[in-house]
Every structure is written in structure tokens, then in C-alpha cells.
Amino acid sequence: MSNTDVSADNEVIERSADEPGAFALLFDRHAPAIYRYAAQRLGEGSAEDVMSETFLVAFEKRAAYDLAIVDARPWLFGIATRLMHKHVRLEARAWKGMVADLAAQLSPDMIEQAGARLDAARLTRRLASALRGLPASDRDTLLLYAWGDLDYAGIARALDVPIGTVRSRLNRARRILRTAAGTNDPELEKEHGRVDAAAQHA
Template identity: 45%
Template sequence: MTTDSEIIQRSLQQPAAFAELFDRHARAVNAFATYRIGRHAAVDVLSETFLVAFRRRADFDTDVESAGPWLLGIASRLIRRHRAVEARQWRSFAASISQHEHSSLGGLEDALTRVDAEREVETLKARIAALAPKDRETLLLYAWQGMSYDEVAAALGGSRRNRAIAP
């Protein structure tokens, strides 16, 4: 059986060969992204992960047989970026709600709905803030993807050569 490393090496001369890597790892990358950010956003992360990997395939450490940790590391960094954008959007949304509350007096039902939503957002923010990004990524790669400690380290940048994009 051909290793991922061999596929990547071959794809440097024959770019279409990279499709084999997609066939092997797309399901795992998509499942990981879906667990983290939901089905709809996962599709974007999946395609962007393989786009980044394709562009950076010459940087892959060919001494490593499996590209799985490398691909999941790319996906992990893309998910962090997605979450950062989402957090900015939530802050903007919360600010607009706050301005709206001061400018209009809704009915009792609207007020109760806003209070419930604010409580849920605060609870969610506290839980997310309690996890260190590196700890959260490590746990998810280990628990949900079944990666070994070495693979997790490689995915999170333990091997500088296999880092496709900066954290």
C-alpha cells in the first residue's frame, strides 16, 4: 500500500495524485471539523484544509508516512480562526442588542427572551473561556480522532516542518 508520504511526493510532479490523499483523509477531517464547529462550517474547513495542504505539500516531512496528523493540525488551526471570527461576530451582535435595548422598550415576552438568551450566552462564554486553546485541541484530537500522543504533537505543531499555517 502506498504511504501518504509517497502520494505527496508523487503529487509534486503529478498534482492530480493529491486526490488520493483527499480520498483517504477527508472523512476524518470532516468528522473532526463537524464535532468542533458544526456540519455547515465543517464543509468550508474541509475544503480549505486540503487547499492549504495542497499548496504546502512540498513542506510535508516525507519521513512521516501518514499525513493524518498534518491535515488535522491544519484543520485545527483553521477552526481556531473560524472561532475567532465567530467570537468577534458574537461581540458585535451583543453590542447591537445592548444598543437596541436602550433605544426601545419591547413587550414582557421580548424582555424575558432576551434575558434567557443573555444567560445562555454568558454560560457558553464561561465554558469556552475555561479551556486553554492548546488543551481543547489536544483533547479533541486525542478523544475524537483517536490520535496517539505523537500524532497530536505533530498536528499541533510539535514538528515545525509539518506546520502548514501559523497558529
């Protein structure tokens, strides 16, 4: 099969029912993004395993995929996220060097404001502690948004929850991170999210 195949994800999955080898195209398209997401959450040491297992699970469950949904990324990120729940301790260690960057993505003004009062090491410790203390569902939502680069609709599909739940989880997580950084100003509680994309249909 050509690497230049332009079939949509749902078409590839449908075709793989009769041509299992066609599923390799889905791997070629999305494995790098799944690897980056896993590496940010767990570190590079475990990212390869999570990426491989994600596509193994996806292949085994492909018959249950909703073929009305064109983009398979939310489905794949959802599988990867559930697999990563087995690596909680490893994940907490990996966050230490990444939380300031994460906070900057979610609330661009947070780091600048907190930096005026906190040294970088203290800020990182506070944010890491806040992130570790989030409910798993809020943390998954937050990291799918920041590191999975999914819009609200994509996160909703990945986690099988309503879009309103995604919004409330993200707002709550942002507030917690702001409080940890000492920048919990109600005037700064604005939407920094990317525009929701409507669910794609064939």
C-alpha cells in the same frame, strides 16, 4: 488513478510534486475524518468549508511535508485545527450538545459519578463553560485526542510540540473537566489515553 492505490501517504505526497492529480488520493483517504472532526467542533454547517480549505492548504504546502513521516493524518489535522481558530464563536455554540459525550470519552467514570449529583442540563452547562475556558492550546490537544482519534505522537506532530507537552495538556484539561463536574478525585486521575504509537518512518 485507481481508488485502490495502496501507496503510503508520504509516497502520494512525494508523487504529487510531479503528478498534482495524485494528491486527490490523500483527499479520498482522509477527507471523511477531517470532516467529522470539523463537524464535531463547529457543527455540520461549516465542516465542509474547513475540510475543503484544509486540503487546499495541504496541497499548497505539500513541498514542505516531511517525507520521513508515513501517516499524513496528524499534518492534516494540524492544518484543520489552525483553520478552525477563525470560528471560535461558532465552535462554542456547537459544543453545547457534545460536551457530555466528550467528557465520557476522556474520563469514562466522570459522567456516572456526576450524574448522581447533577442533572444533565447543569452538567452540560458546567462542562461547556469549562471547555470554553481552557487555553486554546489545551483545547486543541483535548479535541484532537477525543475527536481526531490521534495518539500522543500524532497530536505532537499535528501541533508541533513535544509529546511531554501533549501529556501535560491532556492531564490538565481532564482535571479541569473533572472539577467542573465535581468529580475531581485524585484517585481517578489515571491515564485513559490510547497507547502512544512511535512515529512512523519510511
